[in-house]
Amino acid sequence: MPSLPAQGRDKSAGPRIRIPTARAVVDCGVYVDGIRLPGKYTHQAALAEVRRRGRGFVWVGLLAPDEGQMESVAETFGLHELMVEDAVHAHQRPKLERYDDILFLVLRTVNYVPHDSVATASEIVETGEIMAFVGADYVVTVRHGDHSGLANVRRSLEENQERLALGPYAVLHAVADHVVDTYLEVTQAIEHDVDGMEEAVFSPRNTVAVEHIYLLKREIVELRKSVNPLSNPLLRLTQSPGNPVPKEVRRYFRDVLDHHTTVAERIAEYDEVLSSLVDAALAKIAVQQNTDMRKISAWVAIAAVPTMIAGIYGMNFDNMPELHWQYGYHLVVAFIVSVTVGLFVTFRRNNWL
Known part of the structure; x- marks a missing residue:
């Protein structure tokens, strides 16, 4: 947490307590020839051990560090x-930057929020961030978000010593590959929501609130903002000129880029489908409103007949035709019934009722 300026602090609060960096460290390992050395290390001790040996690298994993810890x-x-500032405050777009011999990669993570129905959901996709700092003998990963854990990635790499022996950039590839694979899983899960919404919109007797389509489209937009900007950093990691990533690792990044392209195409397809569903739902609403207006107009026309006749004979004049007929009431009622029934049959035949 950034410290408050002097004029903004509460003097009675006393000095700010510094939280130890170890609180933010999820895991710290030293790897030599693809094998993790036994024992626990602080980040200072781990780097010192690697540089004492002259080979290997350090992988430090942090979870939402504050300014002092970072x-x-x-x-x-x-x-x-500037890297420290980005790592602490997060909310960055996916990007790749180079500071001298250090690569700084920002990845947006996504997670599918399970729900029974889009109609009852308030959130479908939640996002987080992973930032990776890669040097010649270390990689530091900083995570923001509860769903962005890398424990399985670390475990999988430690079981593949040949891959881990390629160095810190192999870890960078594993993290990027994990994030993009998560994109694939999330888009597959969202596909069921899109298909269900499409089925509901085009069901003849089913009414879908446009707000539900807008919710799903909003989540697709959020997903697109998290996924699409990563294409340029991945492309740069696969290119050769001035790229510090070893050739063996660049080949793996090409596969990640292919998967990312697949995800981007799926998101674009979902966006187009939802746009068409909005148009279809609005057209369906317009048709329903037109049908309702025809029904209302038909009933108003039917009700106008007895209303008009009752209004005429409700005028208190003495000299009105048929006013004193013996069977006048019965004739008027019969006339009203016959006209209203005739109108009802006519409207029903024309599908107005």
Whole structure:
């Protein structure tokens, strides 16, 4: 948490307590020739061990560090202050930046929120962030969001010593591959929501609130903002000129880029489908409103007949035709019934009722 300026602090609150960096460290490992060394290390001790040996690298995983914790890590690994600011405050677009010999990659993570129906859901996709700082002998990953855990990625890499022996960029690839695979899973889950919404809209006797389609479209827009900007960083990681990523690892990044392209195409397809569903739902509403107006107009026309006749004979004049007929009442009632029945049959035959 950034410190408050002096004029904004409560003097009675006393000095701000510094939270140890270890609180933000989820895991810290030293890897030599693809094998994790036994024992627990602080980030300072881990880097010192690697540089003492002259080979291997350090992988430090952090979860939502505050400014003080991140500054401690930055001092140890020589990270630029702008990188520290991005890592603490998060809410960054996917991007790839290079500071001297350090690569800084920002990835947006997504997670599908289970729900019974789009009509009852308030959120379908939640987002988080993973930031990776990669140097010659270390990789630091910073996570924001409860769903963005990398424990399985670390475990899988530790079981593949040949891949892990490729160094810190192999970890960067594994993290990016994990994030993009999550994109695939989320888009597959959303596909069921889109298909269900499409079926509901085009069902003849089913009414779908346009707000539900807008909710799903809003989540697709959020997903697109998280996914699509990553294409350029992945493309840069696969290119050769001036790229510090080893050739063996660049080949793996090409596969990640292919998967990312698949995800981007799916999102574009869902967006187009939902746009057409909005148009179809609005057209369906317009047709329903037109049908309702015809029914209302028909009933008004039927009700106008007895109303008009009753209104005429409700005028208190003495000299009105047929006013004193013996069977006048019965004739008027019969006339009203015959006209209203005739109108009802006519409207029913023309599908107005």
